[in-house]
Every structure is written in structure tokens, then in C-alpha cells.
Amino acid sequence: MNRDTYKIDREGLRTLIGYMIREYRVIGPVMRGGSVSFERIGDPSALLLNYRGKALLPVKKFFLPPREVLFEYEILNGDVKIKDRLSASPPEKTILFGVRACDIAGLEIMKKTFSRHFEDPYVLSRLENTIVIGVMCDAALPTCFCYQADTGPLPRGGFDMFLVPLDDYYLVDVGSRKGMEIVLGNKDLFSRASPGDIALRDSKVRELIEAMKKSNTPRLSTLYDTLIKSYESDLWSDYAENCLSCGKCNFACPTCYCFDVHDEVDLSLKRGARVREWDSCHFLSFTRVASGEIFRKDRSSRIKQRIYHKLVYSVNDIGIISCVGCGRCIEVCPTSIDLREVMRRIMGVRAL
Amino acid sequence: MKNPYIPEKAMIEDFRDETPDTRTFRIRILSQRGSKGFQFSPGQFIELTVFGYGEAPFSISGKVDDCSLEITVRRIGTVTRALFKKKVGDIVGIRGPFGRGWPVEKLHGKDTLIIAGGLGLAPLRSLIQHIMENRKSFGRVILLYGARTPMDLLYKEEIKEWRGFIEVHLTVDRGDESWRGRVGVVTVLFDEISVDPQNTIALQCGPPIMMHFVSKKLKQLGFPDENIYLSLERLMKCGMGFCGKCTVSGTYVCLYGPVFCYSEIRGFVEKIPEAGV
Numbered sequence: 003m004n005r006d007t008y009k010i011d012r013e014g015l016r017t018l019i020g021y022m023i024r025e026y027r028v029i030g031p032v033m034r035g036g037s038v039s040f041e042r043i044g045d046p047s048a049l050l051l052n053y054r055g056k057a058l059l060p061v062k063k064f065f066l067p068p069r070e071v072l073f074e075y076e077i078l079n080g081d082v083k084i085k086d087r088l089s090a091s092p093p094e095k096t097i098l099f100g101v102r103a104c105d106i107a108g109l110e111i112m113k114k115t116f117s118r119h120f121e122d123p124y125v126l127s128r129l130e131n132t133i134v135i136g137v138m139c140d141a142a143l144p145t146c147f148c149y150q151a152d153t154g155p156l157p158r159g160g161f162d163m164f165l166v167p168l169d170d171y172y173l174v175d176v177g178s179r180k181g182m183e184i185v186l187g188n189k190d191l192f193s194r195a196s197p198g199d200i201a202l203r204d205s206k207v208r209e210l211i212e213a214m215k216k217s218n219t220p221r222l223s224t225l226y227d228t229l230i231k232s233y234e235s236d237l238w239s240d241y242a243e244n245c246l247s248c249g250k251c252n253f254a255c256p257t258c259y260c261f262d263v264h265d266e267v268d269l270s271l272k273r274g275a276r277v278r279e280w281d282s283c284h285f286l287s288f289t290r291v292a293s294g295e296i297f298r299k300d301r302s303s304r305i306k307q308r309i310y311h312k313l314v315y316s317v318n319d320i321g322i323i324s325c326v327g328c329g330r331c332i333e334v335c336p337t338s339i340d341l342r343e344v345m346r347r348i349m350g351v352r353a354l
Numbered sequence: 355m356k357n358p359y360i361p362e363k364a365m366i367e368d369f370r371d372e373t374p375d376t377r378t379f380r381i382r383i384l385s386q387r388g389s390k391g392f393q394f395s396p397g398q399f400i401e402l403t404v405f406g407y408g409e410a411p412f413s414i415s416g417k418v419d420d421c422s423l424e425i426t427v428r429r430i431g432t433v434t435r436a437l438f439k440k441k442v443g444d445i446v447g448i449r450g451p452f453g454r455g456w457p458v459e460k461l462h463g464k465d466t467l468i469i470a471g472g473l474g475l476a477p478l479r480s481l482i483q484h485i486m487e488n489r490k491s492f493g494r495v496i497l498l499y500g501a502r503t504p505m506d507l508l509y510k511e512e513i514k515e516w517r518g519f520i521e522v523h524l525t526v527d528r529g530d531e532s533w534r535g536r537v538g539v540v541t542v543l544f545d546e547i548s549v550d551p552q553n554t555i556a557l558q559c560g561p562p563i564m565m566h567f568v569s570k571k572l573k574q575l576g577f578p579d580e581n582i583y584l585s586l587e588r589l590m591k592c593g594m595g596f597c598g599k600c601t602v603s604g605t606y607v608c609l610y611g612p613v614f615c616y617s618e619i620r621g622f623v624e625k626i627p628e629a630g631v
Binding site for chain 1: 356357358359360361405406407409410428430431434443444447561562588589591594595596598601603604605606609623624625
């Protein structure tokens, strides 16, 4: 990795983003209503070059929007005309700036999921048209566990460039040909990183890891077998007592991708649209079939669905765990269910 | 990249009522699929769009020719109610076929025991049609079929014809004045037959509660797990392994099902009623 390591100063980064805004749709972190939110950047000065922690909502909203029209149709004299939304408005070339290692892993999981048997052209074309420029966290939040999820603090891949803030400059890892083109196209802004810079970065990474180790969360990759044996464990009913089935953990999760599909039709019944909308496996209606049968009636079966999907089913399905350790589900849970505590109990370890 | 969410246009070619709330629709694909036409294996499903109402999954209940297929539908939800208002010649949308059907190859040279409840006979009808067309490849074939009342029995006329090719045993939950046959749930029919579990493949489709008891019964009779197959009903919204609504123990029913071998179901972490345990 050192071979492709550069540095850029704060001023240089501002200049670079200024160039990018002219050519690309740039999405990055801004302050909105007192919290960090990823938005399309119009004014480069609004962009946060660095920020504490992570945005409340992950960047999946740009790739799998909360609600999206798949296609529209018109019923004309007994015939039907279908208009594909995707070919009508293909995705813009996008730069995603400031995204954390955990969320980069989330995008990688989305990419695997939406291309494994069939290809979802909506999600994939957006991902393909996006250049990912990540920024490492300055500090680990109390809810962070990317280290235990093996997704951070440095990303395991899936980025074009990854910046590590050091004093008044950034160390730049190049992760792809597109990332390299950015460096080569703006040579005056970048310089080679020195071994000293890299040592500084490594010590920052160690600092973040040490902070995360304090939660004594087991490494997520070690839970698979124990979880399989624990499906009937009593501990699930404890969580079922508390869980409100509100679905906030799903909506805040960078890798929860499940959705519902329905048609929306205008009053004339002549024009309609097929719409997909985020859904939640915590909702009772999630598994309801036309006959009225509901396959996950017990709240504990729905809690298990989400956790087992992340840590067991996902390994069977796409080969990797799909919890990225961002901690958002812990932050948003109205009854303070902490996934790390669930994992500690499963593995029989205590918080330090 | 072809957009797999966009349905192909198809036309309602014909329909006939099976029961007061169930109808078989013959649907012709209008788009060009080349010389291959619409190829499917018995037990697979399609996603059908009634424009203006929505899309829902239906198992394919029969083959007509290379461009036409049949589905048997109960009027129960929004899409099916709208479908029942459609006339011959009306346009609908179709995607698929999706999923994995019955293990047809595995049945060759073996005996086949088919157990169906209610509308569960629909995905098995396309298999029975295939067996009748290739009768010599299959050993003894027995159908055990149960419905709520005599009026709810599907394919009544066809079943008479099936009797010339396969053994048919019927039962109803509640009889009427004219009913002379068995009364009781489908498992009562097991006392009318004798099979060799080692050389028989059992295929079942019906309500979860029926499959729960049939699975139990088959295990009692000594059927090995590998000789039992079930078609699971789940909400296959997208059909492509994305929407997540049909998963069972993390396995996408739309991709790896709806037909599963009992040995797969027994291996699931998440317990399901159809497993019978």
C-alpha cells in the first residue's frame, strides 16, 4: 500500500474538491439540523473536510433510496406502455467524499448482494458511476466497533482514495485506477508520503483500535458457530421483551437492503408507477403472504432474523458478515438494545 | 444491463373457473423469446403484473405451448381481485420463470407420491402433466389430494383423465350430500396406500399446517430426508434474491426454492412449520 501513498494539504484538498464539483455530482458530509448528513454539495465551503464520528444515516440512501420509482406505465386503449426510469435518467457521475471505512464496507456488501444471481441495474449503475473518497475517523465513538467487524478503521478495499487526517494534511492511499488518475491529473496538489507520515498514520490507527477494544466486543467472525447453536437460547426472549419492532435499526443500517414493492396509480387508473420502499424485517407484515399467514409472528424470531442475517446467513449467502460495526443500530435504538452486548452474551464474555 | 424489473407484455388468452373463488388463466407471452419460447420446469413460478394494481408471484400450473402457460389463482388479495376482473385479450405483465422446481430427473425410474392440499395442487399439476406426457420414465405415481369441501376441489374434470395414468385418492375436510368419498385432512389418505419409502420420492405442497403433519407422517413411514420435497409459500416480491421478504433461515425461497428437499429444510437454523418438528 505504501507504494501508492501520497499526501495532500488541507488547502490542496479544498482546491481538488473545487475542481471535482465542476465535473461531478459531489456528495459529502455537511452539518444539517445539528448533525452530520451526507448531501449533494453545491457550495464547496459547506463541505466538512473532517467531522466527528459518522453521519446518522449511511450513504446507502444514494444507492438504494428510501423510496424509488422503478418504472412507470400508461394504460392506453387496451395496451400498456412501460417507461423505464433508469434509461430515462441514468445515474450521474458521482464523487462520494468523506465516507468512513465502515460505510465503504457497507457499499461493498450492497454491491455483492445486488449482483450475486441477478443484477439490480438501479443499485449497480449508481455504484459503478461513483468514485469513493473515504476519510478515516479522528476518534472512535463509544458505539464504534469496526475493528471487531474487520471493516476499519482503515478500509479493507472498495475505495478509490482513502484519506487519513494528520495534523494539517492528509495521507492519501490510492485504491484504484480511477483514484490514481485523480492523483496524476492533479500532480501539483499531491506529494509522496514519507515513512514518518506512514508511521504517524499507523499510530493513529492503533489509537482507534485501542479505544474500540474497550467494549470487549468479540470479533464478529468468531460468532458463526456459536450463533447457530444459540438459536433456541433464552436470551432472545429478553431482547423480545424490550424491542419495539420499530425498524430504526434497519433504516440506520448501511447493509439492510430489504424492500417492499407496490404500485402507485393515479385517480384515472390509467397511469401508474412501480415503487420500491425500504422495509423492515422487524415489522409483523414483512413476511405476510396473501393467505394471511405470517411466518415470523414472535418478536424474538424477528430480532433473530436481523442478527442472524448479519452474522450467519450473510456468510452463507455472499461469503462475508454483513455487520460493518458502525454502531448506528445502537445509537438509534429507543430501548437501548446494544448489538455488542448481544454478542458478548452469546460468547459468554463481559464488558470490561 | 437488461432491467429485470420490467415485465414482459402478455395476454390473457382464456380462463375457466375451477371453484367459486379459484380460476385458471391461460396467458400468452407477446414478446419475442426467440425460437425457445417460454421454457420452465414444473414447480417454478412467475411474477404477474396487473397494471394499475401491482405484481404478485404465482406458481405455473400448466404448459400449453411454447408461448403460453397457465396459472391457477385464488381471489384473495388486491392483485388477484384485479386479475379476476380481466377479460380474454387483456394485457398483463410477466417476469420469470423464477426459482427451482420439482426434482424431475430424480423421479425417473422411481415411484412418486404427490401430496397436495387446496391450491397446493397448482404447482403439482404442471408436474402431473409432464409425467403423463413422459409416463414411461416414471414408476408408480400416486396423488393424495385434499380440499376443504367437494366444491373446492381443483381440476375436477382433469382428475378423471389423470386416473388413467396415475393413482388418485381424494378427501375433503367437510363433505356434502353428494360426496361419497373420504372426509378428513389429507393425512387420512395414507391408510389407503402402501409405498416403499426407500424407492419413493414424496412431493408436497399445501398450507403450512398440512405440510407440518405430512412431513411428520412421511418420517413415521420411514421416508429418508432426501426422498421428501416441499414447495414453500413465501412472499417472493422481487423473485431475484433482493427484497429479502421470502427468506427462510437466510435462504431465498425465490432463488433456491420454492421447492426444497427436506434435508435442506432440516438443516435450517430458523425453524419453520413445514418441517413438522
